[in-house]
Amino acid sequence: xxxxxxxxxxxxxxxxxxxxxxxxxxxxxxxxxxxxxxxxxxxxxxxxxxxxxxxxxxxxxxxxxxxxxxxxxxxxxxxxxxxxxxxxxxxxxxxxxxxxxxxxxxxxxxxxxxxxxxxxxxxxxxxxxxxxxxxxxxxxxxxxxxxxxxxxxxxxxxxxxxxxxxxxxxxxxxxxxxxxxxxxxxxxxxxxxxxxxxxxxxxxxxxxxxxxxxxxxxxxxxxxxxxxxxxxxxxxxxxxxxxxxxxxxxxxxxxxxxxxxxxxxxxxxxxxxxxxxxxxxxxxxxxxxxxxxxxxxxxxxxxxxxxxxxxxxxxxxxxxxxxxxxxxxxxxxxxxxxxxxxxxxxxxxxxxxxxxxxxxxxxxxxxxxxx
Amino acid sequence: xxxxxxxxxxxxxxxxxxxxxxxxxxxxxxxxxxxxxxxxxxxxxxxxxxxxxxxxxxxxxxxxxxxxxxxxxxxxxxxxxxxxxxxxxxxxxxxxxxxxxxxxxxxxxxxxxxxxxxxxxxxxxxxxxxxxxxxxxxxxxxxxxxxxxxxxxxxxxxxxxxxxxxxxxxxxxxxxxxxxxxxxxxxxxxxxxxxxxxxxxxxxxxxxxxxxxxxxxxxxxxxxxxxxxxxxxxxxxxxxxxxxxxxxxxxxxxxxxxxxxxxxxxxxxxxxxxxxxxxxxxxxxxxxxxxxxxxxxxxxxxxxxxxxxxxxxxxxxxxxxxxxxxxxxxxxxxxxxxxxxxxxxxxxxxxxxxxxxxxxxxxxxxxxxxx
Numbered sequence: 001x002x003x004x005x006x007x008x009x010x011x012x013x014x015x016x017x018x019x020x021x022x023x024x025x026x027x028x029x030x031x032x033x034x035x036x037x038x039x040x041x042x043x044x045x046x047x048x049x050x051x052x053x054x055x056x057x058x059x060x061x062x063x064x065x066x067x068x069x070x071x072x073x074x075x076x077x078x079x080x081x082x083x084x085x086x087x088x089x090x091x092x093x094x095x096x097x098x099x100x101x102x103x104x105x106x107x108x109x110x111x112x113x114x115x116x117x118x119x120x121x122x123x124x125x126x127x128x129x130x131x132x133x134x135x136x137x138x139x140x141x142x143x144x145x146x147x148x149x150x151x152x153x154x155x156x157x158x159x160x161x162x163x164x165x166x167x168x169x170x171x172x173x174x175x176x177x178x179x180x181x182x183x184x185x186x187x188x189x190x191x192x193x194x195x196x197x198x199x200x201x202x203x204x205x206x207x208x209x210x211x212x213x214x215x216x217x218x219x220x221x222x223x224x225x226x227x228x229x230x231x232x233x234x235x236x237x238x239x240x241x242x243x244x245x246x247x248x249x250x251x252x253x254x255x256x257x258x259x260x261x262x263x264x265x266x267x268x269x270x271x272x273x274x275x276x277x278x279x280x281x282x283x284x285x286x287x288x289x290x291x292x293x294x295x296x297x298x299x300x301x302x303x304x305x306x307x308x309x310x311x312x313x314x315x316x317x318x319x320x321x322x323x324x325x326x327x328x329x330x331x332x333x334x335x336x337x338x339x340x341x342x343x344x345x346x347x348x349x350x351x352x353x354x355x356x357x358x359x360x361x362x363x364x365x366x367x368x369x370x371x
Numbered sequence: 372x373x374x375x376x377x378x379x380x381x382x383x384x385x386x387x388x389x390x391x392x393x394x395x396x397x398x399x400x401x402x403x404x405x406x407x408x409x410x411x412x413x414x415x416x417x418x419x420x421x422x423x424x425x426x427x428x429x430x431x432x433x434x435x436x437x438x439x440x441x442x443x444x445x446x447x448x449x450x451x452x453x454x455x456x457x458x459x460x461x462x463x464x465x466x467x468x469x470x471x472x473x474x475x476x477x478x479x480x481x482x483x484x485x486x487x488x489x490x491x492x493x494x495x496x497x498x499x500x501x502x503x504x505x506x507x508x509x510x511x512x513x514x515x516x517x518x519x520x521x522x523x524x525x526x527x528x529x530x531x532x533x534x535x536x537x538x539x540x541x542x543x544x545x546x547x548x549x550x551x552x553x554x555x556x557x558x559x560x561x562x563x564x565x566x567x568x569x570x571x572x573x574x575x576x577x578x579x580x581x582x583x584x585x586x587x588x589x590x591x592x593x594x595x596x597x598x599x600x601x602x603x604x605x606x607x608x609x610x611x612x613x614x615x616x617x618x619x620x621x622x623x624x625x626x627x628x629x630x631x632x633x634x635x636x637x638x639x640x641x642x643x644x645x646x647x648x649x650x651x652x653x654x655x656x657x658x659x660x661x662x663x664x665x666x667x668x669x670x671x672x673x674x675x676x677x678x679x680x681x682x683x684x685x686x687x688x689x690x691x692x693x694x695x696x697x698x699x700x701x702x703x704x705x706x707x708x709x710x711x712x713x714x715x716x717x718x719x720x721x722x723x724x725x726x727x728x729x730x731x732x733x734x735x736x737x738x739x740x741x742x
Binding site: 025309311313314315324325326327328329330331332335337339340341342343344345346347348350351354355357358361362365367370 | 696733
């Protein structure tokens with residue numbers, strides 16, 4: 001793929017935010033999920049995300065991350081230009097991160113189309129991913145806010161869904177449909193209907209829109225977020241950046257982009273969806289990590305980590321090793337073992353969601369040094 | 372209990388041999404089971420054994436152990452007299468260990484009665500234990516080789532059994548019976564019959580006899596063991612000890628005392644049994660260790676180790692911690708987690724017996740540094 005195929009107005013935005021606390025003790029506040037190699041590729045999820053977007057955006061890739069992760073992000077992304085690193089003084093959820101990137105890019109290029117893609121998801125079919133984003137860019141160019149929905153391959157109750165409506169007539173976007181509504185994580189029966197039907201897609205949190213359209217939508221719905229973002233963006237490429245940021249950033253309300261932009265846009269008939277037929281996974285917990293590595297084959301034990309010495313007799317699940325210790329497993333099924341220098345987790349895939357509770361318990365117990 | 376109640380001819384012998392490989396990675400070649408505190412008492416099993424025997428034998432306690440464990444044994448038993456430490460140049464199984472102690476003690480005191488007690492078992496009712504050994508000493512004084520059988524409290528298939536026969540008329544030993552035969556580890560149905568019946572006792576590997584009687588029995592059955600033992604014992608308390616030991620010890624056949632002495636003595640009607648009504652456990656594997664600490668209560672998680680930081684949500688079983696790491700367990704039932712600086716074991720109580728196989732696999736895999 002050459003730059004000739006790229007839309008020069010397209011900018012990829014990677015909000016590198018959440019810790020991924022359901023992946024503790026692998027993910028930590030200082031070493032969040034996006035800095036880890038969860039696929040065994042030798043690259044962090046962040047670096048994989050960068051490489052996936054480069055054919056679409058070239059060097060026009062903006063990363064939004066916390067100041068405490070800036071050094072690690074620079075190590076992972078040696079090609080990231082300093083002007084494309086947006087450092088947040090404190091975490092403010094996805095709306096602030098994406099809107100600030102949009103507002104800064106809009107001031108640099110009023111025709112900018114931005115696409116926001118999480119830093120810590122796994123996508124396996126690069127060609128289909130690129131094709132879907134291309135359709136999304138074409139649809140965004142005609143004024144829509146666009147999301148990419150993943151065609152479900154199983155009745156997942158861990159994801160939210162997007163209900164797609166009538167086809168849209170957009171050039172170069174044969175799969176563009178109107179979004180009817182977003183659906184919260186369903187129960188199994190409902191999820192099973194969704195898989196069998198043709199209209200419900202997984203919400204993968206990807207949003208593509210003209211920066212101007214996105215900011216207008218935000219301004220209409222949440223001026224309390226849009227106004228301080230505009231004030232910061234006005235100062236961004238000026239000597240005033242730091243002082244304005246220090247003064248204004250703390251006042252920004254925390255809100256997820258789903259509530260501030262996506263759902264209202266759907267209600268206003270301004271949201272489109274492109275269905276993606278590629279393998280996507282948010283690797284949200286250890287059950288998902290195990291599935292990713294065993295490809296759903298039961299009785300398989302996946303192991304992740306350098307220097308991994310694992311002796312297994314009749315066990316299945318996943319072992320994550322960050323030490324040089326010998327790990328022996330005997331007859332434990334669907335097990336999750338995460339072995340790090342200062343913390344050990346043992347659970348099963350079925351209880352993977354409860355890791356978050358343990359993290360809360362640790363926070364309250366005063367053992368927060370391991371978080 | 373004062374020394375006035377002690378038989379001055381009684382000597383306790385503690386063969387401190389086996390590694391306890393089903394307790395790996397807690398037990399190691401260099402740090403075998405008997406050196407560990409498995410009860411949470413703050414003392415090693417060896418030290419507990421010593422303290423249990425002291426009311427019966429005073430300072431007349433002989434420990435037989437490998438030269439590589441001599442320093443650790445001295446640390447555990449500061450009151451052990453150097454003359455009562457018998458160091459084996461290489462492991463030769465229980466017959467050589469007990470017979471050498473008997474032969475050395477016989478030469479020091481021809482009236483010696485010895486009682487051999489494993490270094491790594493757990494006994495909880497000291498008073499009843501002492502009473503049973505007293506009866507065994509009285510029975511041994513009248514010429515029998517005597518064992519103490521434990522009245523079974525459950526249909527264990529992990530222990531061998533002793534079938535007791537008619538009562539013996541021995542002064543001061545109202546519970547002395549003749550041994551009909553030894554029974555290998557039975558199946559569950561058979562073990563259940565044994566628990567319901569009145570004649571089958573657990574073989575706890577305790578043997579009490581006049582040293583002279585024990586050595587005569589060995590000489591009759593296994594002169595190939597008895598002869599070199601006599602040769603070494605003749606030289607023991609002389610300047611020749613080391614040279615004779617170096618020359619003769621390697622020639623001694625390895626054989627368990629059950630086969631060389633106990634079973635033949637039973638056939639020759641020279642074996643007596645005292646039934647013991649105290650709690651005894653050989654803590655042979657992690658299932659047994661878990662049972663010991665949870666007292667059989669399901670849904671309980673037992674934790675062993677210093678500096679143990681364990682966070683548990685809905686797990687049961689046993690955690691052994693030898694590191695300072697935080698250990699989190701979520702929803703794992705009957706789990707066994709053994710956390711040591713260089714090796715981690717995760718299994719379940721049901722698979723506890725298979726730990727031995729893992730140890731074999733490690734030996735073959737070239738990871739023997741952790742054994």
